[in-house]
Amino acid sequence: MAQDLVDGLLIKARSHLPPPSEPLGKLSKRDRKGVAVIKLKNPPVNSLSLEVLTEFVISLEKLENDKTFRGVIVTSDCPGIFSAGLDLTEMCGKSQAHYAEFWRAVQELWLRLYLSNLVLIAAINGVSPAGGCLISLTCDYRVLADNPKYNIGLNETLLGVVAPSWFKDTLVNTVGHRTAERALQLGLLFPPAEALRVGMVDQVVPEDQVHSTALSVMAQWLAVPDHARQLTKSLMRKPTADRLVKQRDADIQYFLQFVSRDSIQKSLRMYLDKLRQKKG
Numbered sequence: 001m002a003q004d005l006v007d008g009l010l011i012k013a014r015s016h017l018p019p020p021s022e023p024l025g026k027l028s029k030r031d032r033k034g035v036a037v038i039k040l041k042n043p044p045v046n047s048l049s050l051e052v053l054t055e056f057v058i059s060l061e062k063l064e065n066d067k068t069f070r071g072v073i074v075t076s077d078c079p080g081i082f083s084a085g086l087d088l089t090e091m092c093g094k095s096q097a098h099y100a101e102f103w104r105a106v107q108e109l110w111l112r113l114y115l116s117n118l119v120l121i122a123a124i125n126g127v128s129p130a131g132g133c134l135i136s137l138t139c140d141y142r143v144l145a146d147n148p149k150y151n152i153g154l155n156e157t158l159l160g161v162v163a164p165s166w167f168k169d170t171l172v173n174t175v176g177h178r179t180a181e182r183a184l185q186l187g188l189l190f191p192p193a194e195a196l197r198v199g200m201v202d203q204v205v206p207e208d209q210v211h212s213t214a215l216s217v218m219a220q221w222l223a224v225p226d227h228a229r230q231l232t233k234s235l236m237r238k239p240t241a242d243r244l245v246k247q248r249d250a251d252i253q254y255f256l257q258f259v260s261r262d263s264i265q266k267s268l269r270m271y272l273d274k275l276r277q278k279k280g
């Protein structure tokens with residue numbers, strides 16, 4: 001039964017998108033059952049570039065505004081990688097204006113996801129550090145594939161940077177203060193069993209069952225009347241979101257100051273170099 005719910009939508013870097021006449025216009029015809037699948041597709045590692053963040057927001061907005069949709073499954077098209085998090089090259093050696101635009105896009109995606117009226121289920125089919133983990137934490141439910149390589153967590157401190165307060169809040173709201181504090185300070189990436197134990201994910205299932213499980217869970221959430229579920233979600237989440245909404249510009253200024261520091265630029269460059277040298 002659950003299979004009837006699925007429909008597809010691919011988010012990918014703008015350069016790979018189909019021509020403007022094609023993309024989301026198809027949705028209203030195909031998606032009568034009310035559930036879309038957003039598959040992140042920005043190879044090789046689904047890093048969240050400015051383009052991907054922007055496309056993601058646009059797609060979500062279209063789904064929110066199309067009343068035929070009630071739920072979205074967020075997953076990845078890149079084998080073994082849900083998302084490598086924010087695109088580090090967007091935070092290295094760029095202009096202040098670029099950093100500001102990038103950070104506003106990160107804020108926008110978080111706000112859209114966190115406050116979405118749609119039911120969002122994360123079908124986490126790969127490793128999910130930092131921004132990748134954050135995306136899943138904004139969803140209403142997380143299903144993680146049982147593969148020891150599929151670590152998940154907010155590992156920012158290991159890069160020499162700091163998860164902003166709203167990343168921290170999202171984690172605290174999911175796993176509680178003590179677990180979040182330990183995880184954030186140590187930059188912990190949890191393997192599936194640990195992620196389940198601390199409540200970072202809601203279910204761990206064999207890899208080939210991630211999608212079907214997400215669909216079953218979706219059916220359960222969609223059985224609740226939308227208005228009651230949406231108001232309850234808002235009651236739970238709006239106070240957290242409002243803290244950012246009230247100080248978005250200040251948060252951007254803080255990010256600019258932070259990321260422009262020589263020491264932070266050096267840390268990010270070293271981390272990127274380490275990633276690149278890993279192969280050689």
Ligand SMILES: CC/C=C\C/C=C\C/C=C\CC/C=C/CC(=O)SCCNC(=O)CCNC(=O)[C@H](O)C(C)(C)COP(=O)(O)OP(=O)(O)OC[C@H]1O[C@@H](n2cnc3c(N)ncnc32)[C@H](O)[C@@H]1OP(=O)(O)O
Pocket residue numbers: 044045047081083084085086087088089127129130131132155156159161162163164165254255258259272275276277278279
């Ligand atoms: C009081 C103070 C309060 C607040 C402070 C204020 C502001 C906050 C400031 C900053 C906050 C910044 C927040 C950041 C959140 C993030 O999301 S940072 C990103 C963190 N991500 C990671 O650590 C993951 C890094 N990647 C990996 O570990 C691996 O790549 C991965 C396991 C995902 C996949 O491994 P594998 O399949 O082996 O692939 P490769 O490692 O070989 O990678 C392939 C190419 O992709 C490049 N790459 C990987 N990750 C990224 C990335 N996140 N961004 C850009 N590029 C990436 C990698 O370099 C390879 O490139 P190459 O092919 O060599 O050119």
